[in-house]
Amino acid sequence: MDAKIKIAKRVAKELENGQLVNLGIGLPTLVSDYIPENIKVFFQSENGILGMGGAPLSGTENPDLTNAGAGYVTAIPGAMAFDSAFSFALVRGGHLDVTVLGGLQVDEKGLLANWMVPGKMIPGMGGAMDLVTGAKKVIVAMTHTAKGNPKIMKECTLPLTSIRRVDLIVTDMAVIEPTDEGLLLKEIFSDTTIEEVVKYTEAKLIIPENVGIIEG
């Protein structure tokens, strides 16, 4: 299975009924395709909507109704539109239950770097710094390695997004929870082994007696 789909499927299982959720652009957006049928969440998009729905049918696109990547979306019945200050009031004010963001690096303390590579790629932080600082739960959804190099490092070499520790890291190899003691290996995918995960992780992992196995 495609690495991104594996990650999106596993992240989707973290969502609970009634939560307000913000999905980042790219891989995190895929999460909305795999939410269990019995779970109903509300999506917030930082460009100014709560209750964002899926893509519109061809021919019914509204140029004034887009997601944070300028893609056309719909609004579910009961949706609300608002300005950018209110949008981030939801984020910073403790009203956003979950944010799912991509990552370039996460370190042993659970700190995320995901907004620039000095000298190479400087897209800007957009809403990421506010989201990581303000959301009740921060889930990082990223591939475990980049061109074979570990992205979960002893220390981030890239500029940090926030000094707030993220709550969960979901990769195509494992699910890792940053804790006060360090990075706890919670689950691995059935197509890998604990040894492989350790090999491709620069940071030290705490390996409990029971590590869950994710099938498929």
Add this chain to the structure above:
Amino acid sequence: MKVISAKEAAELIKDDSSVMIGGFLGVGTPDEIITEIIDKGIKNLEVIGNDTSFVDRGIGRLVNAKSVKKVVVSHIGTNPETQRQMIENEIEVELVPQGTLAERVRAAGVGLGGILTPTGVGTTVEDGKQIIEIEGIKYLLELPKKADFAIIKAKSADQLGNLVYSLTARNFNPLMAMAGTTVIAQVEEILPVGCLAPDAIHTPGIIVDYIVVGGRK
């Protein structure tokens, strides 16, 4: 409030002006006014906006036309031309977290001396800024951001200049309407007074200086 053409709007703006421009990746951006600013060849603008959009869209067109000396935005990732000009030192880029940018603009428009936000603490964003600790939590003091002009886009106005925005095309527009010294709003239609219910109006016409009619209806 005075109704003017997009061309007349551009004539109000001079070289070296600071301009806030509404929009999120070009959605909710007053495109007709931008076209006239480019045609008039205005230079050295400081542009405050959410992002620099795409090369051929919204604020991106101003960057591409070399009308801009500095941008204050949260994101330039969708516009390679902004990144190229930044690397070549042709444009100055101040990157601001999106929620912080919204609050800085809001603060300028509502008479606040700044805002305290936890966003950016411990990152490169805090460089040169005052840190204030309240009840054990560190906050950055972020200062108000105002501009000579707010160039915004609304869906509808009435003849008093009251504005209503549409869906995600609202974004920074109502905040900028409060923070620009001169406020120019591009709207798709002007309705008779009374057509907009008091509860439906987002921005009061009393703070809008000029209305330009243009764009999709």
